[in-house]
Amino acid sequence: MNAAPPLTPAQISFFHEEGYLIVPDVFAPADLEPLRQELHREIDRKARALKAEGRLENLHEELDFDRRLAAIYRDSKENGETIMRHLEGLRGGGFHAPEMFDVIASPKLLAKVGSLLGTGEIVASSVYRIRPKLPNIGRGVVPWHQDSGYFSTHCDKQLIITCWAPLVDATVENGCMQILPRTHRGEVAMHHTGGNAGFLVIKDENLPDDPRKAVTAACPRGGVVFMTNRTPHCSTPNYSDHIRWSMDLRYQSAEAPNNVGLWPESLDAAGKADDAFYEKGNVACYPPEADFLVQSRLHPEQVTNYAEYVRRRETYDRTQANFSAFRRWPESVATK
Numbered sequence: 613m614n615a616a617p618p619l620t621p622a623q624i625s626f627f628h629e630e631g632y633l634i635v636p637d638v639f640a641p642a643d644l645e646p647l648r649q650e651l652h653r654e655i656d657r658k659a660r661a662l663k664a665e666g667r668l669e670n671l672h673e674e675l676d677f678d679r680r681l682a683a684i685y686r687d688s689k690e691n692g693e694t695i696m697r698h699l700e701g702l703r704g705g706g707f708h709a710p711e712m713f714d715v716i717a718s719p720k721l722l723a724k725v726g727s728l729l730g731t732g733e734i735v736a737s738s739v740y741r742i743r744p745k746l747p748n749i750g751r752g753v754v755p756w757h758q759d760s761g762y763f764s765t766h767c768d769k770q771l772i773i774t775c776w777a778p779l780v781d782a783t784v785e786n787g788c789m790q791i792l793p794r795t796h797r798g799e800v801a802m803h804h805t806g807g808n809a810g811f812l813v814i815k816d817e818n819l820p821d822d823p824r825k826a827v828t829a830a831c832p833r834g835g836v837v838f839m840t841n842r843t844p845h846c847s848t849p850n851y852s853d854h855i856r857w858s859m860d861l862r863y864q865s866a867e868a869p870n871n872v873g874l875w876p877e878s879l880d881a882a883g884k885a886d887d888a889f890y891e892k893g894n895v896a897c898y899p900p901e902a903d904f905l906v907q908s909r910l911h912p913e914q915v916t917n918y919a920e921y922v923r924r925r926e927t928y929d930r931t932q933a934n935f936s937a938f939r940r941w942p943e944s945v946a947t948k
């Protein structure tokens with residue numbers, strides 16, 4: 613059996629020095645095809661459901677995965693937003709098809725993530741997103757932030773790896789990521805609420821370095837941009853004629869705080885577990901969504917299978933919506 617290759621020592625050093633690493637060939641393009649096709653089928657199912665409700669006229673069946681959702685959005689912003697919100701997975705368990713789980717648990721990706729975490733005991737973080745950045749629509753533009761801005765403060769010094777993986781070639785034209793290198797070792801920068809489309813934003817004056825030093829992280833389909841949770845990053849508009857599909861997945865060591873052992877049925881009405889649980893230091897970095905053990909040599913019997921992953925996604929999203937161990941950032945209207 614061929615084990616999936618880990619990263620080289622030079623790649624690992626680069627990541628820890630720079631706060632990011634682009635690996636252009638983590639996946640073969642064919643590895644991502646099942647996910648692309650299932651997303652396309654999901655769009656088709658959602659569009660048909662909207663049509664059955666009398667809310668959508670043109671299914672745009674003739675268009676491919678890289679264009680169809682944009683055409684639906686152009687016809688009706690409301691329909692486009694409904695489908696996008698569903699796929700992005702912010703509520704209701706989000707998109708959690710088997711094809712999604714296969715990518716999250718892909719040995720090829722986990723081998724690389726393990727190299728960066730320095731352990732084979734890996735928890736897939738609760739927060740992953742599928743992002744269809746539509747051509748010439750501002751909503752997909754993500755302002756400067758660190759992922760830690762969204763996480764609870766007790767995880768500031770933990771390493772949570774974001775794996776940003778495009779499902780099409782990500783280029784300057786279609787709005788790839790911008791990364792501020794060598795700035796990931798300090799405190800979490802001041803964020804403000806009120807950024808574009810409700811995102812948190814670090815204003816230019818609060819960035820740890822001059823944004824003109826940003827690296828443009830173009831990345832081919834099959835590649836992955838690895839970042840730390842304190843690496844400032846943003847993404848720019850999509851000026852192309854197709855959708856910039858991407859996913860961002862997150863992983864941490866099983867030693868870092870997580871909610872793997874926490875089941876919603878053991879929570880009280882306020883969404884809290886009993887004190888004994890928290891005494892173990894186990895408040896998840898992002899409590900409202902479920903973490904799951906995705907690789908373990910010490911406890912292979914505890915590695916989450918697909919059915920359990922679905923149950924955790926679906927249950928956590930509902931029961932813990934009001935649970936809050938978050939930091940509070942000030943509000944701002946005038947962002948740059």
Ligand SMILES: O=C(O)CCC(=O)C(=O)O
Binds near residue numbers: 754
């Ligand atoms: O995909 C994008 O445009 C932004 C993604 C992002 O900010 C993230 O993964 O944290």
